[in-house]
Amino acid sequence: QVQLVDSGGGLVQAGGSLRLSCAASGRTLSNYRMGWFRQAPGKEREFVAAINRSGGRTHYADSVKGRFTISRDNAKSTVYLQMNSLRPEDTAVYYCSASSSFAVATITSEYGYSYWGQGTQVTVSS
Helix, strand or coil: CEEEEEECCEEEECCCCEEEEEEEEECCHHHCEEEEEEECCCCCCEEEEEECCCCCCEEECCCCCCCEEEEEEHHHCEEEEEECCCCHHHCEEEEEEEECCCCHHHCCCHHHCCEECCCEEEEEEC
């Protein structure tokens, strides 16, 4: 098993930046594909970004492509989400997640991820 702790959220003005971190403990992080999801009030949880075990491949939701960057440092057991050019519609609770699946079809589905962080609130003011 792996335990995940999200951090780095906060309040930022539109156009600003934040970097989220996800610290992992327990099983070695390199055993997992990692993802970030978010959930806004009254909405379903949605996929944001994913990164493969080595960090060589990434995948993004269309809504964040070109603005957000996911990365990982397996030696530090940490995954990051750099968020630039933030918009009010990015306001949500952001969750880090870990998947032991190798199936491509599960990359963007929350059901493909078995482990979750507690979430960190990101609020973007207009």
